[in-house]
Structure formats: C-alpha cells, structure tokens
Amino acid sequence: MTSxxxxxxxxxxxxxxxxxxxxxxxxxxxxxxxxxxxxWGLLIWKQKTGWPPRWGLNLLAFAGFIGALASFGFAFDRxxxxxxxxxxxxxxxxxxxxxxDRMITVFLVYFLxxxxxxxxxxxPMFFYMLGSVALTTMLLVRIQDPEGKSGRHAALxxxxxxxxxxxxxLFFFLFPRIPGGIFRLTETTTARTGFTQEMSPGSVSRLVLxxxxxxxVELAQAQVPPGKRYWRGVVYSDFDGRNWQSxxxxxxxxxxEPGVETVVQQIELEPHRQRWLFALDLPFDVSTAAxxxxxxxxxAPEPIKERIRYRALSAMQRPARTPAPEEAARxxxxxxxxxxxxxxxxxxxxxxxxxxxxxxxxxxxxxxRQEFVYSLTPPLLGDDPIDEFLFQSRKGFCEHYASAFAxxxxxxxxxxxxxxxxxxxxxxxxxxxxxxxxxxxxxxAEVRLPExxxxxxxxxxxxxxxxxxxxxxxxxxxxxxxxRYPFSEMPxxxxxxxxxxxxxxxxxxxWNRRIMGYTAGAxxxxxxxxxxxxxxxxxxxxAFCAALLLISAAGALLVLLPRPSLGKxxxxxxxxxxKLCAKLAKAGVVRRPDQGPCDLIEEVRRxxxxxxxxVSPAIERYVRLRYGPGPTAAExxxxxxxxxxxxx
Amino acid sequence: MNRNAxxxxxxxxxxxxxxxxxxxxxxxxxxxxxxxxxxxxxxPGIGKTTLAKVLSRSLGLEFxxxxxxxxxxxxxxxxxxxxxxxxxxxxxxxxxxxxxxLLADExxxxxxxxxxxxxxxxxxRQVTVEGETRPLSAPFFVIATQNPLEQHGTFPxxxxxxxxxxxxxxxxxxxxxAEETLLREGRIERKLSCVDRCLTPDDVLRIQQQIxxxxxxxxxxAYVQDLIAFxxxxxxxxxxxxxxxxxxLLRAARAWAFLHGREFLIPEDVQQIMPWVVAHRLRSREDLxxxxxxxxxxLMQRVxxx
Numbered sequence: 001m002t003s004x005x006x007x008x009x010x011x012x013x014x015x016x017x018x019x020x021x022x023x024x025x026x027x028x029x030x031x032x033x034x035x036x037x038x039x040w041g042l043l044i045w046k047q048k049t050g051w052p053p054r055w056g057l058n059l060l061a062f063a064g065f066i067g068a069l070a071s072f073g074f075a076f077d078r079x080x081x082x083x084x085x086x087x088x089x090x091x092x093x094x095x096x097x098x099x100x101d102r103m104i105t106v107f108l109v110y111f112l113x114x115x116x117x118x119x120x121x122x123x124p125m126f127f128y129m130l131g132s133v134a135l136t137t138m139l140l141v142r143i144q145d146p147e148g149k150s151g152r153h154a155a156l157x158x159x160x161x162x163x164x165x166x167x168x169x170l171f172f173f174l175f176p177r178i179p180g181g182i183f184r185l186t187e188t189t190t191a192r193t194g195f196t197q198e199m200s201p202g203s204v205s206r207l208v209l210x211x212x213x214x215x216x217v218e219l220a221q222a223q224v225p226p227g228k229r230y231w232r233g234v235v236y237s238d239f240d241g242r243n244w245q246s247x248x249x250x251x252x253x254x255x256x257e258p259g260v261e262t263v264v265q266q267i268e269l270e271p272h273r274q275r276w277l278f279a280l281d282l283p284f285d286v287s288t289a290a291x292x293x294x295x296x297x298x299x300a301p302e303p304i305k306e307r308i309r310y311r312a313l314s315a316m317q318r319p320a321r322t323p324a325p326e327e328a329a330r331x332x333x334x335x336x337x338x339x340x341x342x343x344x345x346x347x348x349x350x351x352x353x354x355x356x357x358x359x360x361x362x363x364x365x366x367x368x369r370q371e372f373v374y375s376l377t378p379p380l381l382g383d384d385p386i387d388e389f390l391f392q393s394r395k396g397f398c399e400h401y402a403s404a405f406a407x408x409x410x411x412x413x414x415x416x417x418x419x420x421x422x423x424x425x426x427x428x429x430x431x432x433x434x435x436x437x438x439x440x441x442x443x444x445a446e447v448r449l450p451e452x453x454x455x456x457x458x459x460x461x462x463x464x465x466x467x468x469x470x471x472x473x474x475x476x477x478x479x480x481x482x483x484r485y486p487f488s489e490m491p492x493x494x495x496x497x498x499x500x501x502x503x504x505x506x507x508x509x510x511w512n513r514r515i516m517g518y519t520a521g522a523x524x525x526x527x528x529x530x531x532x533x534x535x536x537x538x539x540x541x542x543a544f545c546a547a548l549l550l551i552s553a554a555g556a557l558l559v560l561l562p563r564p565s566l567g568k569x570x571x572x573x574x575x576x577x578x579k580l581c582a583k584l585a586k587a588g589v590v591r592r593p594d595q596g597p598c599d600l601i602e603e604v605r606r607x608x609x610x611x612x613x614x615v616s617p618a619i620e621r622y623v624r625l626r627y628g629p630g631p632t633a634a635e636x637x638x639x640x641x642x643x644x645x646x647x648x
Numbered sequence: 649m650n651r652n653a654x655x656x657x658x659x660x661x662x663x664x665x666x667x668x669x670x671x672x673x674x675x676x677x678x679x680x681x682x683x684x685x686x687x688x689x690x691x692p693g694i695g696k697t698t699l700a701k702v703l704s705r706s707l708g709l710e711f712x713x714x715x716x717x718x719x720x721x722x723x724x725x726x727x728x729x730x731x732x733x734x735x736x737x738x739x740x741x742x743x744x745x746x747x748x749x750l751l752a753d754e755x756x757x758x759x760x761x762x763x764x765x766x767x768x769x770x771x772x773r774q775v776t777v778e779g780e781t782r783p784l785s786a787p788f789f790v791i792a793t794q795n796p797l798e799q800h801g802t803f804p805x806x807x808x809x810x811x812x813x814x815x816x817x818x819x820x821x822x823x824x825x826a827e828e829t830l831l832r833e834g835r836i837e838r839k840l841s842c843v844d845r846c847l848t849p850d851d852v853l854r855i856q857q858q859i860x861x862x863x864x865x866x867x868x869x870a871y872v873q874d875l876i877a878f879x880x881x882x883x884x885x886x887x888x889x890x891x892x893x894x895x896x897l898l899r900a901a902r903a904w905a906f907l908h909g910r911e912f913l914i915p916e917d918v919q920q921i922m923p924w925v926v927a928h929r930l931r932s933r934e935d936l937x938x939x940x941x942x943x944x945x946x947l948m949q950r951v952x953x954x
Binding site: 592593594595596597598599623624626627628629 | 863865867868911912913914915916919948949950951952953
C-alpha cells in the first residue's frame with residue numbers, strides 16, 4: 001500500500017473526532033454529507049473505487065458552500081462558518097493524493113478542533129479537544145511515516161502533545177489577555193428553572209423536583225449552622241386570594257446595625273433568567289452591580305444569563321426598623337372576600353391575644369397541633385385555597401404553609417410577607433464549598449412585630465422540623481421518598497454516586513473559577529506576585545521569552561539526549577522467564593542477575609524442594625528455547641502458557 | 649544434568665589414582681578436548697605427573713615427559729638432525745615433542761629461547777627444524793607445570809606466553825580423607841598400570857570435531873561479550889581480555905557443555921570454566937599482579953546474564 005492510501009483511515013478518524021462535538025449544531029443534511037464523504041474515503045482506501053475527478057470535487061465543494069450558507073439563511077455567524085468548514089473538510093480526504101493536500105487536511109482539522117472554543121469552554125470539552133489534537137498529531141506522524149507501526153505513531157504523537165503542554169500553560173498564564181476574553185460566549189441554553197415574579201401553590205414544589213444547581217457558596221460554615229442557612233431571594237408582598245406577587249419597589253440604602261455579627265459569602269450564581277440575587281438571610285450588600293430594596297432583596301440590572309460571581313455581606317440579626325405607615329398598609333392587604341374560615345380563625349386569635357407575639361404563637365401552635373403533612377404532591381385546591389388547606393387537606397409543601405400563615409397574620413392585623421429562596425445546601429467535601437440546588441427551594445413568612453421589626457417565621461419548620469436540617473429528602477413522608485429519591489434506601493450506591501457527582505462538580509467549579517476565571521485582572525495579579533510590572537509590556541515579554549526558551553531547551557534535551565540503553569528488548573520467551581522468576585521470588589527463591597537457569601533449578605531444590613518438580617520442567621524448557629538450536633513456535637507458546645498457568 | 653557416560657568413566661578412573669581431584673580432572677579433559685594446552689601451577693609432588701599419565705592412558709594417548717632445565721636448548725625438545733654415516737646424510741631425530749601428550753615439567757626453568765620454541769610449536773601444531781616443517785601428531789596436548797614458589801634462577805613465563813595456555817589450574821593438596829587413602833595404599837605406579845583405555849586417539853579427534861558443532865545461541869554470545877566488555881571497562885583490571893581469550897572462553901565452554909551431555913551452550917558453562925580460562929590473562933590495575941580467585945569471581949558476578 002502506498003503512502004497515498006495508508007493515511008486515509010487515520011485522516012477520516014481525526015476528521016470525525018474533530019467534527020463530533022459540532023454534530024448537534026449542524027443541519028441534518030451536513031451529517032449525511034459528511035458520512036457519505038467518509039464512506040467514499042473508506043472505499044478509496046480499500047481501493048474499491050478510484051479518486052473522484054477534480055471537476056467533480058470542485059462542483060461538490062461549490063454546492064456544499066452554497067448549501068451551508070443557505071441553511072443559515074445566508075447570514076454568516078459562527079455556526080454557519082463551522083458548517084462550511086466541516087462541509088469542505090469532509091471532501092478533503094477525497095483529494096488527498098499528494099503530500100501537500102494531506103498536510104492541508106491536517107491543519108484544517110486542527111482549525112476545526114479549535115473552533116470548538118467558539119461554543120464551549122467546559123472542562124470535559126478541554127479534555128476531548130486535547131485527545132482530538134493528539135489524534136490529529138498522530139495523523140501528521142503517519143503522513144510522514146506511512147509504513148510505520150500505529151503504536152509507535154501513537155506514542156510519538158502523545159509524547160509531542162505532552163511536550164507541548166508546558167508551552168500551552170506558559171501561553172495561557174503569561175500571554176497578554178484581552179479584557180473580557182476573545183471568545184465572548186453567550187449562554188445558549190434555554191428553560192432554566194428558578195423563582196418567578198409570581199408564587200402560586202405548587203410553583204416551589206415544581207422547583208424542588210429539579211436537581212439543577214442554583215448557586216454555589218463559599219462561606220465560613222462554622223459561622224452558620226445548617227438549620228440557619230436561609231438564602232433570601234424574592235419577597236412576595238401582594239396576595240390576590242390565590243397567588244403571591246412580587247411588586248416593583250424603589251431602591252433603598254441598606255446597612256447593618258452597628259455591632260451586629262456579619263457573614264461574608266462568595267456566591268457563584270447559575271444563570272436563572274431572572275434578576276434576583278441570592279444571599280444569606282439577611283443580606284445588606286453585594287459586590288456586583290445591583291439595586292438594593294428595603295425588603296432586603298437585591299436585583300441585578302439585567303436578567304442573569306451567565307454564571308456570575310459576587311461577594312455578599314449578611315447580618316445574622318435583624319434591625320428593629322419600623323416601616324413607614326404606607327409600607328405597613330401594603331403588608332396588610334388581603335382580598336375583600338374568600339377564605340371565610342381562615343378569617344374567622346384569625347379574628348378569634350386577634351380578639352383573644354394580648355400582644356402580636358401571642359398571635360404568632362397561637363398560629364404556630366395551630367400548625368403544630370393539627371395533623372399537617374409535608375408533601376411534594378399536595379391535592380389541588382379549589383376556590384378558597386387557604387380554607388381548604390387549613391381545614392380539609394392539611395397536606396402541602398412549604399409555600400402552602402407560608403402562604404396560609406401570612407394570610408392568617410394579615411387577617412389578624414399583623415403585617416406579613418412571604419420570602420422565596422433556598423434553605424440548606426450540600427457541602428461538597430472535595431471543594432470545600434456549599435452547593436445549593438433547586439431542590440433546596442423554600443418559602444417562608446416574615447411578620448412585623450411592633451417592637452422587633454420583621455421577624456422570620458417558618459411554619460414549615462413546625463410541621464416538618466427535619467426539612468431545615470436534612471433538606472427536602474428528609475422531610476417528605478416515606479411513601480413519597482421511594483419514588484422521588486430511589487437511592488435513599490440504598491446508602492452504598494447512593495453515597496458512591498453522590499461522591500462521584502460531588503467530585504465532578506468540584507473539578508468543574510475549579511475549572512470555571514481558576515481557568516475560565518483567569519481574566520486580564522487575574523493575570524495582572526499573577527504578574528505582580530511574580531515581581532513583574534504589568535504596566536509596560538517589556539518585563540512580561542522578557543519573562544515570557546525566557547520561559548519559552550527554557551521550556552524549549554528542556555524539551556530539546558529530553559528529546560535529543562541519548563537514553564540509557566536498556567539493551568535488547570526481551571522477547572516473549574524472556575519476558576515469560578522473567579515473570580517466572582518474579583513468581584519464584586515471591587515464593588522465596590530470588591534469582592541473582594548473574595545466575596543462570598540451571599543454577600536456578602539447583603537453588604530451588606535447595607531452598608524450596610517442594611517447588612522443584614513444579615518449576616524445573618518449565619525452566620528446562622526455557623533453557624532449550626533460549627540457548628538451544630532452532631526453537632519452534634509451538635514450543636515457545638507452550639512455555640509461555642506453562643508460565644502463565646504456574647502458581648506457586 | 650545428564651553427563652556424558654564416556655566422560656564419566658574417564659573421570660572415575662582418574663579418580664582412583666589422583667584422589668579427590670575430580671574437578672581438576674574434568675577441567676583437564678575439557679581443556680584437552682577443546683584443543684587447548686594446560687598450565688598447572690603447583691608445588692612438586694602434588695600429583696601433576698600422575699594426573700597427566702592417567703589421562704593419557706585413559707584416552708589411549710602416547711605420553712612423554714620432559715624435565716626443563718636452564719641448559720636446555722630448543723633442539724632438546726623439537727629434535728635435531730644427526731649425520732648418519734651409513735646413508736651419508738643428515739637424519740632427523742624427532743624430539744620429545746613428537747608425542748600426543750607432553751608433560752613439560754617446570755617450564756619456567758628453561759631459558760626464554762627454549763620456552764618460546766615449545767610455545768610456538770604448541771600454537772602452530774607443527775615444528776620447523778632446519779628448513780623443514782613437520783606436523784606434530786594429532787591430538788597434541790601440552791601439560792606444562794610451573795613452580796610458583798621457587799623463583800631463583802627461573803624465567804617466569806611472560807604474559808604473552810601465558811595467553812597461549814587455554815587454562816591454568818592449581819591442584820592443591822589433597823583433602824585429609826583422600827590423603828589418608830593415598831598414604832595407606834601407596835603404590836601409585838601399580839594402580840596406574842591398571843588404568844584401562846577408554847578411548848582411542850581417533851575417538852578423541854572425533855569428539856574434538858563434535859565439540860566445534862556445539863550450538864552457540866545469541867543470548868550466550870551476548871553474555872560472553874558482556875563479560876569481555878566488563879573486563880575492558882572495569883577499573884579493576886589493568887588490561888581486558890583479548891579476542892583470543894574470548895575465543896578460548898567459548899572453546900572451553902563448548903567442550904564443557906559437550907562433556908556434560910549437552911549440544912548447546914548455557915551461561916553456566918561459561919561461568920564454570922571462566923575462572924580457569926581468564927585468571928592468568930588478567931592483571932589487577934593496582935599492582936599489576938593476578939587477582940585472587942575469590943575477588944575475580946565477585947567481580948564477574950556483576951555481569952548479569954542477558
């Protein structure tokens with residue numbers, strides 16, 4: 001087989017590997033096009049068909065170019081560009097008759113691999129691209145050495161990629177970074193779950209079904225016990241008899257009371273397409289562009305579509321600030337009619353109690369006394385949802401409890417509101433941070449008491465105290481737990497799977513923070529830590545060149561220095577004999593390097609007479625094979641087999 | 649290891665006369681069948697002559713002994729032409745070298761001139777006297793002895809001459825048991841006359857040919873080369889082994905393998921004969937003297953078998 005053919009399979013494999021991550025973005029006809037072109041390439045390789053004529057290829061190339069453009073409505077964007085590249089590249093192996101064409105193919109494949117960066121910078125993609133680059137390098141080696149062995153090619157290509165890694169790291173850390181990055185990725189994912197403007201019964205319990213990550217937090221965990229990890233996001237203040245609404249509010253300046261204990265958190269918020277920023281209850285400052293409101297919520301200026309990182313400051317105690325009268329009226333508003341039983345109950349509490357605090361106590365006692373059940377699948381509620389829930393079904397999720405409680409409080413004349421956010425979170429032992437998922441979504445109530453200001457009241461905690469400590473999984477009744485959390489009854493598998501996922505999450509988080517988060521500013525800080533001035537280009541450039549020179553010199557030394565010769569590679573018989581010697585060594589008979597096989601038999605007879613009969617036939621066979629004239633292949637494989645089966 | 653029956657028979661017979669020296673007997677036989685010459689370095693009265701006699705008798709070879717002295721001339725060994733009056737011409741009278749086994753006793757007593765005459769004959773297996781070249785008998789085997797202690801009035805063999813001996817052995821005193829038997833029984837001469845011929849000279853020649861065909865594998869060749877390279881590279885030796893020494897090593901190892909009933913060489917063959925083949929060819933770097941046997945063995949253990 002001539003060099004013209006021998007590199008075709010490798011070329012197709014490298015192209016396919018480079019193409020694979022793009023496959024999902026391409027029109028279907030491109031996939032068929034590529035598969036057909038590769039199939040043709042294989043036929044040429046098998047010499048079942050000839051090379052296509054030049055004019056035919058030109059025609060195909062033109063048709064593919066127009067087709068790719070047409071598929072995207074003649075609008076040229078990155079996907080269209082990659083599609084055109086893929087269509088053209090798929091034709092390239094069909095004309096790789098000359099060395100020059102093969103080399104062009106290699107560099108086009110490298111380019112197609114690089115184009116992945118226009119779409120993704122996730123950690124797994126990095127490893128995939130590295131593998132793809134190694135495969136393409138193997139193709140490059142094969143083109144230079146068409147008759148060589150694939151194993152040697154793979155070793156050479158892998159070694160080359162490994163040698164390039166230090167250079168890659170150098171470029172990454174020291175090459176001047178452009179603020180904002182070259183590839184400004186826009187998040188193309190759709191339909192993220194999260195809190196919305198409106199909270200209706202069932203909206204939080206839908207959230208809870210999702211294992212998606214809401215945000216990750218680094219904080220001094222000892223400062224905040226698990227039961228106290230209320231993450232505040234939205235405040236719902238308007239009730240229409242069924243749903244709670246969050247209404248626009250004017251900005252306000254927030255500051256903690258002097259002398260109050262504060263907690264700092266580093267929060268990495270996943271995009272949720274809303275403007276809420278989450279932070280530990282009660283936040284008063286965040287380090288990103290946001291508007292603060294009097295109800296201690298923060299809103300970003302735009303819906304959050306990319307992962308953002310910010311620092312939040314929270315106070316562990318609440319200020320006893322009295323709201324203005326018009327503010328108080330807003331938190332007392334309830335519809336004029338509906339839910340008569342609940343209103344009666346509230347009116348009775350109001351009459352019988354001497355202080356607002358007593359009303360709250362009575363209400364909590366009511367939830368504690370009656371047979372309320374925490375459930376992710378509450379029954380549908382009718383026209384008077386609060387009445388039905390309080391006196392009939394008594395089965396609900398946190399938003400039912402918070403909603404009913406806030407309604408009761410308003411009916412009893414106490415200003416109240418609902419806070420939406422998350423409760424708890426899972427500590428990732430690999431990364432030392434807290435993962436808060438959608439399944440930790442929670443809603444609780446706040447009541448304003450005259451002397452103490454807004455007080456957090458969580459009626460769910462009365463019904464299902466295990467929710468605060470152990471998360472939703474612990475709080476749902478056993479019959480529901482089985483269907484929702486199939487692993488909860490199998491601790492071993494569950495733990496292994498959980499640890500694997502947590503480890504992956506830690507790796508991903510590290511990647512996003514340290515590698516993707518290595519911005520121009522971070523580079524500046526690194527340079528100044530290395531003692532280089534980042535103000536002029538001269539010092540970093542000199543350092544860069546010096547490091548590049550050093551790495552190149554080290555690489556050249558590694559490649560060019562003669563390696564200590566290990567002598568002739570032992571053949572299969574010798575390898576088996578060495579295995580046999582290793583087995584004997586384990587059995588207590590250690591062969592000296594200068595000890596011949598016949599002496600070894602004597603040694604076995606002396607030290608382990610019990611083994612002599614077992615091993616001497618094999619060793620004698622080895623002697624014949626290695627030193628005797630004309631050993632046969634059968635004899636050789638018999639010896640190898642003998643050694644393999646020998647157990648001492 | 650099954651051993652060649654004939655060989656065992658010879659060893660056994662020699663054992664009845666030269667008591668407790670089996671190893672030396674085996675080495676002598678190896679040397680002989682490898683077409684080499686043997687140097688025995690030992691004190692008088694140890695049994696060198698007896699050993700030579702019993703070997704030549706067992707193998708059915710013709711035996712002669714020459715006592716070397718300082719007034720000896722080459723002609724005393726090689727032979728001279730004497731004028732025969734009846735035929736009115738010079739007639740060559742062959743010297744003692746025209747035999748199959750020659751015991752050259754105390755070779756270091758002779759002058760270098762005489763020594764070299766013998767040694768050249770040993771190497772070339774022919775003698776040129778007065779312009780006429782005469783082949784020596786085949787097989788031809790020289791056992792030379794040397795007294796290492798008495799140095800007064802001797803001409804020690806130079807290294808270049810030592811190289812011509814395939815092996816050099818020492819007999820040493822017999823152990824107590826063997827000596828007891830020896831002292832009790834005495835009468836070595838009578839026992840010697842009881843030794844049977846096991847082989848004919850033709851058998852010896854045939855065996856010598858067969859030994860040349862003993863198979864040498866790549867692995868053993870590599871091992872021998874490693875050994876030679878070690879002596880040349882090691883800092884313990886003044887000079888390494890010569891190519892002739894390498895040939896000698898292989899020749900002796902082949903004979904050893906054959907005499908032990910094998911048709912191919914194994915590394916152990918080389919190891920077994922090596923001390924006797926190389927010890928007299930190597931000099932220590934520090935004092936240019938021979939290395940003690942134990943030290944040589946330790947050094948050689950550093951070469952792994954490939």
